Amino acid sequence: MRAADLPTVYGASYSVYAQALRLTLWAKGVGYNLVEVDAWTEGKQPAYLARHPFGRIPAFQHGDVRLYETAPTCRYVDEAFEGPALQPSAPSGRASMGQAISIMDNYAYRTLVWGLYVEQVEGPRCGRRPDPVRLDASRREAPVCLAALEAISPEGEWLSGDTLSLADLHAAPMFRLFAEAPEYDELMSSHPRLLKWSDRIKTATQPAGLFDR
Ligand SMILES: N[C@@H](CCC(=O)N[C@@H](CS)C(=O)NCC(=O)O)C(=O)O
Structure with a gap:
């Protein structure tokens, strides 16, 4: 995938929720760009609130798909990309x-x-x-x-x-x-x-x- 086509994670490296999303991308073998956003400062500014109205991290973008809330974002990653299935089939x-x-x-x-x-x-x-x-x-x-x-x-x-x-x-x-x-x-x-x-x-x-x- 060209760097410009890679998904982007908006979040801080200390965030457990951002880590969960990044672990999911890693387990799928999907590269991504990381834009550092501190939850307590930039995360509460209008520019970021346009991406995540609740001002939490992470947020995510892949092409036109813009998501927030970690669990559904990880499901999207599992279903949208090649790689090992990360959801049970039953x-x-x-x-x-x-x-x-x-x-x-x-x-x-x-x-x-x-x-x-x-x-x-x-x-x-x-x-x-x-x-x-x-x-x-x-x-x-x-x-x-x-x-x-x-x-x-x-x-x-x-x-x-x-x-x-x-x-x-x-x-x-x-x-x-x-x-x-x-x-x-x-x-x-x-x-x-x-x-x-x-x-x-x-x-x-x-x-x-x-x-x-
Ligand atoms: N429900 C959110 C929770 C995300 C969350 O709470 N992230 C923390 C950082 S690990 C945060 O943004 N905290 C800032 C705050 O509570 O204002 C999700 O599933 O993504």
């Missing part, structure tokens, strides 16, 4: 994949990333003290998220079955941050299958070169 597998992604978006991102990792690791690095109420709520909700993810594919090696799917790539960047939270080892010790998955997806996605640790 309806039940596809539903499990969607369910895992929804759990990440609606519960686990808030709890594992913001509630445990940001509160205790990223926040203090920036001079903020953890909020005990938020921390307490996140510690209570985290086991529910982990049990739900572990229950989705009781047999398979990946989150939604036997093959790597968009669910794994969606969850991978979030689990990388959660793994730095002080509670990670203890919480994951009650979820041995999820712990194995977490190690497996970390190893599988390392070659993408998106993570500096």
Whole structure:
């Protein structure tokens, strides 16, 4: 593909959602241009809001196709480009994949990333003290998220079955941050299958070169 025909990702390299989209492009073997957009500054300016009315990252463009919201954007990437299929073919597998992604978006991102990792690791690095109420709520909700993810594919090696799917790539960047939270080892010790998955997806996605640790 000529550089001008490559899709473009608008987002910051620190963003877990931008990383999920970039991992999907990487897994498909699709090159892309990256336009750095910081979610908190340029992301709230009119030029970017024209691309993403909610001012979040990432946004995406491929020819005339302009998208935002990571899950449907990744589905588009899987369906529009050649490369390994990243969605199960059976309806039940596809539903499990969607369910895992929804759990990440609606519960686990808030709890594992913001509630445990940001509160205790990223926040203090920036001079903020953890909020005990938020921390307490996140510690209570985290086991529910982990049990739900572990229950989705009781047999398979990946989150939604036997093959790597968009669910794994969606969850991978979030689990990388959660793994730095002080509670990670203890919480994951009650979820041995999820712990194995977490190690497996970390190893599988390392070659993408998106993570500096
Ligand atoms: N629902 C969005 C979530 C994207 C998201 O929350 N991105 C974060 C960065 S990882 C962001 O833009 N945060 C800025 C903000 O919350 O204002 C998606 O699926 O793409």
